[in-house]
Amino acid sequence: MSSLARPSVFNPILIAGCVVLMLNFAIRASFGVFQLPIHDAFGWPRSDFSMAIAIQNLAWGIGQPIFGALAERFGDRRAIIAGALMYALGLVLSSFATTPGAMQGLEVLVGFGIAGTGFGVILAIVGRASHPENRSMALGIATAAGSAGQVVGAPTAQALLHYFPWTTVFVIFAAVILCALFALPFLRAQAPASKAELQESLGTVLIRAFKDPSYAMIFMGFFSCGYQLAFITAHFPAFVTEACAAIDPNGVLAGMGISTTSTLGAVSISLIGLFNIMGSIYAGALGKRFTKKYLLAGIYTARTIASAAFIMAPMTPFTVLAFSAVMGALWLATVPLTSGLVAHLFGIRYMGTLYGFVFLSHQLGSFLGVWLGGRMYDLTGNYTVVWWVGIGVGAFSALIHLPIRENRSAVPA
Numbered sequence: 516m517s518s519l520a521r522p523s524v525f526n527p528i529l530i531a532g533c534v535v536l537m538l539n540f541a542i543r544a545s546f547g548v549f550q551l552p553i554h555d556a557f558g559w560p561r562s563d564f565s566m567a568i569a570i571q572n573l574a575w576g577i578g579q580p581i582f583g584a585l586a587e588r589f590g591d592r593r594a595i596i597a598g599a600l601m602y603a604l605g606l607v608l609s610s611f612a613t614t615p616g617a618m619q620g621l622e623v624l625v626g627f628g629i630a631g632t633g634f635g636v637i638l639a640i641v642g643r644a645s646h647p648e649n650r651s652m653a654l655g656i657a658t659a660a661g662s663a664g665q666v667v668g669a670p671t672a673q674a675l676l677h678y679f680p681w682t683t684v685f686v687i688f689a690a691v692i693l694c695a696l697f698a699l700p701f702l703r704a705q706a707p708a709s710k711a712e713l714q715e716s717l718g719t720v721l722i723r724a725f726k727d728p729s730y731a732m733i734f735m736g737f738f739s740c741g742y743q744l745a746f747i748t749a750h751f752p753a754f755v756t757e758a759c760a761a762i763d764p765n766g767v768l769a770g771m772g773i774s775t776t777s778t779l780g781a782v783s784i785s786l787i788g789l790f791n792i793m794g795s796i797y798a799g800a801l802g803k804r805f806t807k808k809y810l811l812a813g814i815y816t817a818r819t820i821a822s823a824a825f826i827m828a829p830m831t832p833f834t835v836l837a838f839s840a841v842m843g844a845l846w847l848a849t850v851p852l853t854s855g856l857v858a859h860l861f862g863i864r865y866m867g868t869l870y871g872f873v874f875l876s877h878q879l880g881s882f883l884g885v886w887l888g889g890r891m892y893d894l895t896g897n898y899t900v901v902w903w904v905g906i907g908v909g910a911f912s913a914l915i916h917l918p919i920r921e922n923r924s925a926v927p928a
Contacts, residue, residue, distance in 0.1 A: 531701035533660030541664035545672035563615035565889020574626025576878020579635040580871030598631015603689040610685035639867030654851035655799015665788025673781040739908035741880030752780030790843025798848035815913035
């Protein structure tokens with residue numbers, strides 16, 4: 516194929532998918548900002564709201580392969596509609612919760628809503644609509660769109676909390692996620708699968724994947740990604756608020772309007788999202804040229820080093836911003852590489868379901884990271900143990916990706 520005939524990365528399906536992911540993640544990434552307002556409103560222990568977010572992450576993981584299979588059986592747009600409605604309903608009902616049990620139960624709805632409008636469904640659509648030459652890059656761009664939502668989500672929630680109670684902000688966010696439905700007319704991806712892929716049943720592909728040691732290693736390796744990201748999303752704003760050194764009232768940050776550590780905590784989540792836009796796109800571009808398993812091992816190694824350096828140094832506004840930038844560049848860079856690796860090994864016909872099961876491991880890690888963060892804080896008054904556990908599982912993920920057999924022999928001809 517000549518360079519003049521080379522297909523473009525961008526198409527209406529990719530753009531529409533980016534919009535849905537951006538709205539999804541803008542809301543999801545803001546939940547850590549509500550940690551302290553809800554504590555102030557009800558006096559709940561830190562572990563109670565942490566459990567609610569942990570259950571949300573677990574429901575998201577359980578819902579991901581379910582929505583992936585529903586999308587492949589009944590159509591992508593129906594799955595997205597169901598997800599958006601569940602997301603909005605869960606947020607509205609959560610705004611009326613007055614007990615930890617009620618909040619935790621309703622987060623199941625929110626988690627399933629995130630699954631229906633999140634990576635499992637949208638990346639499968641984008642992957643099927645992309646030329647194989649551009650697939651890794653397109654998945655990186657779609658992942659970056661989620662980070663763009665994270666850039667605005669936490670600061671927007673923090674700003675709204677200055678004018679509205681947290682219950683009203685939840686209702687506002689419910690209206691925001693319904694706006695994702697306006698992107699539906701453009702999400703019409705046809706699967707450019709091979710003839711052999713089209714003839715295989717979902718059960719056959721799942722059995723083949725579950726018997727493959729490489730798929731098991733991808734599954735186990737994604738656990739630490741969920742642990743680290745969910746723990747930071749849920750607890751980092753509160754961690755920074757309480758543990759960071761004071762901001763110089765005459766310094767540069769104060770001049771930019773960042774005068775309190777609570778504001779710095781919200782901005783840190785936004786900064787992670789900002790740097791991840793670049794990190795995700797760059798990871799997608801690298802995935803076209805280099806072996807994905809080695810890129811993933813490198814990302815987990817870099818995360819491990821960055822986390823260890825941060826927790827061992829005194830926490831200052833500078834170290835918070837530096838860590839946020841470094842972790843942001845590595846944040847969701849694993850997603851286009853992991854989803855691309857699944858598609859590379861097993862084809863794209865059932866990519867949504869196969870990636871959904873891998874993502875379940877991610878969300879099991881998310882559940883543990885969020886819940887353990889709140890539990891250990893209540894027991895010890897700090898996050899030190901939870902942080903070091905994250906460093907340990909990150910090192911494990913770096914190692915377990917190395918034996919993966921990355922070749923196309925697993926994909927039917």
